[in-house]
Amino acid sequence: MNVRLTAGQRPALGELGTAARFALSAATTETSVSSTADLHSWYAGCHERLGGAEIERIPFAEMRGWRFQQDTGNLVHDSGRFFSIEGLRVRTDRSWVSNWTQPIIVQPEIGVLGILVKEFDGVLHCLMQAKMEPGNVNLVQLSPTVQATRSNYTRVHQGSSVPYFEYFRHHPDARILVDVLQSEQGAWFLRKRNRNMVVEVFDEVTPGEDFRWLTLGQIRQLLKEPHLVNMDTRTVVSCMPTISSAHDLVAEVPGDDFAADVRRSTSAEAKSLHTIGEVLSWLTEVRTRRELLQQQVPLHCVAENGWLRTQTEISHQDGKFFRVIGVDVRAAGREVASWSQPLVEPTGPGLLAFLAKPIEGVLHVLVQARVEAGSMNVAEMAPTVHCHPGNYSGVPEAFRPLYLDTVLSADPARIRYDTMQSEEGGRFHRAVNRYVVIDVDDDFPTETPFSYCWMTLNQLAGLLAHGNYLNVELRSLIACIQAA
Amino acid sequence: MNVRLTAGQRPALGELGTAARFALSAATTETSVSSTADLHSWYAGCHERLGGAEIERIPFAEMRGWRFQQDTGNLVHDSGRFFSIEGLRVRTDRSWVSNWTQPIIVQPEIGVLGILVKEFDGVLHCLMQAKMEPGNVNLVQLSPTVQATRSNYTRVHQGSSVPYFEYFRHHPDARILVDVLQSEQGAWFLRKRNRNMVVEVFDEVTPGEDFRWLTLGQIRQLLKEPHLVNMDTRTVVSCMPTISSAHDLVAEVPGDDFAADVRRSTSAEAKSLHTIGEVLSWLTEVRTRRELLQQQVPLHCVAENGWLRTQTEISHQDGKFFRVIGVDVRAAGREVASWSQPLVEPTGPGLLAFLAKPIEGVLHVLVQARVEAGSMNVAEMAPTVHCHPGNYSGVPEAFRPLYLDTVLSADPARIRYDTMQSEEGGRFHRAVNRYVVIDVDDDFPTETPFSYCWMTLNQLAGLLAHGNYLNVELRSLIACIQAA
Numbered sequence: 023m024n025v026r027l028t029a030g031q032r033p034a035l036g037e038l039g040t041a042a043r044f045a046l047s048a049a050t051t052e053t054s055v056s057s058t059a060d061l062h063s064w065y066a067g068c069h070e071r072l073g074g075a076e077i078e079r080i081p082f083a084e085m086r087g088w089r090f091q092q093d094t095g096n097l098v099h100d101s102g103r104f105f106s107i108e109g110l111r112v113r114t115d116r117s118w119v120s121n122w123t124q125p126i127i128v129q130p131e132i133g134v135l136g137i138l139v140k141e142f143d144g145v146l147h148c149l150m151q152a153k154m155e156p157g158n159v160n161l162v163q164l165s166p167t168v169q170a171t172r173s174n175y176t177r178v179h180q181g182s183s184v185p186y187f188e189y190f191r192h193h194p195d196a197r198i199l200v201d202v203l204q205s206e207q208g209a210w211f212l213r214k215r216n217r218n219m220v221v222e223v224f225d226e227v228t229p230g231e232d233f234r235w236l237t238l239g240q241i242r243q244l245l246k247e248p249h250l251v252n253m254d255t256r257t258v259v260s261c262m263p264t265i266s267s268a269h270d271l272v273a274e275v276p277g278d279d280f281a282a283d284v285r286r287s288t289s290a291e292a293k294s295l296h297t298i299g300e301v302l303s304w305l306t307e308v309r310t311r312r313e314l315l316q317q318q319v320p321l322h323c324v325a326e327n328g329w330l331r332t333q334t335e336i337s338h339q340d341g342k343f344f345r346v347i348g349v350d351v352r353a354a355g356r357e358v359a360s361w362s363q364p365l366v367e368p369t370g371p372g373l374l375a376f377l378a379k380p381i382e383g384v385l386h387v388l389v390q391a392r393v394e395a396g397s398m399n400v401a402e403m404a405p406t407v408h409c410h411p412g413n414y415s416g417v418p419e420a421f422r423p424l425y426l427d428t429v430l431s432a433d434p435a436r437i438r439y440d441t442m443q444s445e446e447g448g449r450f451h452r453a454v455n456r457y458v459v460i461d462v463d464d465d466f467p468t469e470t471p472f473s474y475c476w477m478t479l480n481q482l483a484g485l486l487a488h489g490n491y492l493n494v495e496l497r498s499l500i501a502c503i504q505a506a
Numbered sequence: 507m508n509v510r511l512t513a514g515q516r517p518a519l520g521e522l523g524t525a526a527r528f529a530l531s532a533a534t535t536e537t538s539v540s541s542t543a544d545l546h547s548w549y550a551g552c553h554e555r556l557g558g559a560e561i562e563r564i565p566f567a568e569m570r571g572w573r574f575q576q577d578t579g580n581l582v583h584d585s586g587r588f589f590s591i592e593g594l595r596v597r598t599d600r601s602w603v604s605n606w607t608q609p610i611i612v613q614p615e616i617g618v619l620g621i622l623v624k625e626f627d628g629v630l631h632c633l634m635q636a637k638m639e640p641g642n643v644n645l646v647q648l649s650p651t652v653q654a655t656r657s658n659y660t661r662v663h664q665g666s667s668v669p670y671f672e673y674f675r676h677h678p679d680a681r682i683l684v685d686v687l688q689s690e691q692g693a694w695f696l697r698k699r700n701r702n703m704v705v706e707v708f709d710e711v712t713p714g715e716d717f718r719w720l721t722l723g724q725i726r727q728l729l730k731e732p733h734l735v736n737m738d739t740r741t742v743v744s745c746m747p748t749i750s751s752a753h754d755l756v757a758e759v760p761g762d763d764f765a766a767d768v769r770r771s772t773s774a775e776a777k778s779l780h781t782i783g784e785v786l787s788w789l790t791e792v793r794t795r796r797e798l799l800q801q802q803v804p805l806h807c808v809a810e811n812g813w814l815r816t817q818t819e820i821s822h823q824d825g826k827f828f829r830v831i832g833v834d835v836r837a838a839g840r841e842v843a844s845w846s847q848p849l850v851e852p853t854g855p856g857l858l859a860f861l862a863k864p865i866e867g868v869l870h871v872l873v874q875a876r877v878e879a880g881s882m883n884v885a886e887m888a889p890t891v892h893c894h895p896g897n898y899s900g901v902p903e904a905f906r907p908l909y910l911d912t913v914l915s916a917d918p919a920r921i922r923y924d925t926m927q928s929e930e931g932g933r934f935h936r937a938v939n940r941y942v943v944i945d946v947d948d949d950f951p952t953e954t955p956f957s958y959c960w961m962t963l964n965q966l967a968g969l970l971a972h973g974n975y976l977n978v979e980l981r982s983l984i985a986c987i988q989a990a
Binding site: 130131132134172175176198201202203217299300302303306307309310311313315317318398399400487488489 | 786972
């Protein structure tokens with residue numbers, strides 16, 4: 023075992039554990055290192071530098087380096103690397119459309135999404151990057167310090183081309199604070215995970231011009247803006263524990279607004295409706311009872327299920343779900359790079375919503391255990407409502423997602439967060455979701471159907487130390503609710 | 507959420523939590539309900555009743571209900587249920603034989619392995635079953651209360667044919683104590699898991715003649731015998747927490763023998779070399795760095811890798827690894843049943859060994875993160891040595907498993923446990939493993955290679971609340987070390 027945590031050689035954590043240090047960073051929105059006013063001018067400068075990238079939709083045949091394999095029809099890169107678009111045949115026990123075949127992104131290698139943190143004036147700051155991805159709304163969004171592939175990772179004897187990545191690989195002047203494999207979109211990826219890391223550095227680190235130190239509180243402020251904080255940041259940030267376990271910090275969280283309810287629900291003393299053992303038993307029950315058979319098939323098999331391939335896209339005959347398209351990318355900035363790649367483009371925006379309410383005085387959110395085509399472990403926890411409403415046009419009332427109408431008809435006065443955010447722009451083209459948090463009435467039923475469970479934010483945060491419990495949409499929404 | 511834990515309506519747990527109640531049961535080997543003398547005569551009676559089963563090796567063509575699919579060569583049941591033998595093509599980054607194709611058991615449905623427990627005279631007792639499985643050494647072994655398939659589980663409106671199974675399905679007079687999905691043999695199964703459950707019953711329960719109440723201490727006594735406690739029991743028992751967290755119970759565990767070292771290492775106060783965060787980070791690192799690409803292929807593809815099918819078996823040309831055979835089974839006892847089925851038969855015994863040593867006064871065991879062909883999550887924790895030594899004949903010295911020679915040449919005076927045990931007799935024919943625990947010298951290096959990590963038994967027990975951390979061989983060995 024070659025662990026980089028060498029606590030004995032490090033500044034002591036003092037009275038505050040890691041979670042309390044993150045909590046302090048979350049409570050801080052102005053520091054000598056990072057003033058909010060400068061932050062906005064930095065971000066505007068990055069947009070000017072990087073936002074001139076040109077993204078052009080092109081026919082598949084014009085994509086440099088990509089081709090459809092003759093025997094399978096799979097869309098692959100000539101190098102055999104990156105990712106491929108293949109077919110997946112799925113059998114489930116769902117009552118509406120239980121069997122289908124679909125295109126799916128296959129990317130078995132595990133990459134790293136890493137945020138470097140450093141203490142300035144006693145407060146942890148996160149080294150964030152303004153990064154262009156071809157599928158991003160606004161092109162440039164706030165990203166983790168590094169996004170690295172397994173190839174970057176295992177290339178032991180070569181220098182890495184990913185700035186700061188050395189701190190994520192056994193660096194003597196760094197220590198790991200968060201390190202967990204987490205899943206990505208199960209509707210579009212086959213069993214994909216990325217390694218979510220947060221590493222504290224004790225070196226002097228000079229941010230490059232696309233990089234900047236932000237407190238967690240500043241990142242949460244930016245989460246109130248649409249399409250600014252990217253998905254990779256949201257998932258890594260969600261894994262930063264901000265549970266205050268020291269009694270003096272949590273005994274009395276001040277305030278009677280929703281933000282204070284969220285902080286109290288996150289605290290270690292938050293009393294929950296169910297024990298964590300009960301929650302895990304419920305998820306185990308769902309994983310056992312629900313059925314998910316996954317069979318990888320050649321991409322040309324998706325035709326059996328109404329998927330059509332033209333010169334420019336693979337799409338479903340009903341106009342629902344998503345399209346696979348090809349783009350040509352010409353990046354801007356100092357290092358001008360250009361490449362072609364496929365992207366998955368949903369046909370409409372998604373809806374990811376929490377219903378939240380106090381139970382015995384502590385805010386709980388309603389979580390569902392959701393089965394998705396590409397799930398690694400049958401079901402993961404997901405937001406109360408997790409769907410693309412457009413896919414349900416023409417679907418009988420009885421098969422519409424539970425609680426969808428509750429969300430769509432919510433009293434605007436009870437909506438605590440309501441912002442459009444993008445999913446990963448390196449794989450998805452303008453995959454936008456409406457993230458919503460609704461504070462429902464006290465008399466909203468505490469009883470739930472089989473696949474749903476009320477949980478505190480503290481319970482969800484505890485499970486984030488392990489992989490494949492919370493899906494990426496739920497992790498994003500947890501980042502968002504903490505910005506409410 | 508429909509959880510069966512309704513603590514308010516139950517006898518209070520009092521001062522002792524679930525873990526302390528299991529610890530008390532583990533410390534008890536004689537009760538008014540279960541005397542050890544009677545236990546042996548009961549078990550002898552079961553053997554007499556059930557042990558007359560006839561298991562006959564037959565050609566594949568004579569197996570009732572099973573056939574080779576024409577297009578794929580897969581060995582399947584006519585009903586499409588139970589399990590099938592298919593092909594798996596594997597690509598890894600191992601230095602010795604990194605790519606291969608092999609037969610593998612595909613059984614995507616999750617079954618239940620459940621032990622019913624009940625308190626008598628203040629001590630938890632486990633309802634154990636003497637059960638015949640065709641592949642068992644000695645045919646009859648001590649099994650959990652129930653082994654049920656998903657079909658048993660979801661058959662809501664029909665009575666179950668599995669005795670006592672009603673207590674594992676939302677029974678008003680029962681409460682769940684353990685409930686977790688755990689993996690099974692990754693070398694022979696593709697991503698197989700079973701649900702490991704322990705349920706406490708408050709009803710009167712009358713054991714049938716093949717059933718009997720045993721304390722955890724009695725089960726541990728029986729684990730000193732070879733081939734008596736079956737694999738399903740070992741994995742469920744390993745998931746019973748026996749961590750004593752109440753200070754008065756653990757402050758001073760008496761005794762200076764190895765058994766006392768084991769109990770101290772299991773206690774909540776056991777100081778560990780690495781924090782649990784460091785351990786999880788290490789496993790995440792292995793899962794990211796190691797490569798495992800799995801491709802399900804038709805069974806006839808295994809011929810490309812030297813697997814040959816005759817009328818009676820599928821085996822490897824080198825005589826290594828395992829064979830797939832067919833058997834006809836005629837059970838004995840009250841309900842005479844008969845059926846045919848395939849079994850996987852390893853070509854030689856396996857070796858599953860712990861190296862253990864005190865670090866700063868607390869016993870640690872050396873765990874490896876092991877990649878197996880059918881792993882769901884790249885790598886799981888495994889015993890220090892986990893191999894079939896016969897498969898390494900002719901393999902260059904440099905590629906033999908680490909620590910194998912340390913185990914094989916161990917001073918007999920340092921061997922604390924050394925017993926042959928069987929793996930699941932419903933799928934494997936005489937799959938026997940030597941389970942060994944070796945108490946190495948203080949000067950044995952604490953430094954370890956990349957894939958290895960020293961852990962306390964308390965840390966391993968904590969991870970057993972989650973699935974896919976500890977492989978089934980490690981869980982078995984944890985059950986065994988607690989019997990040492």
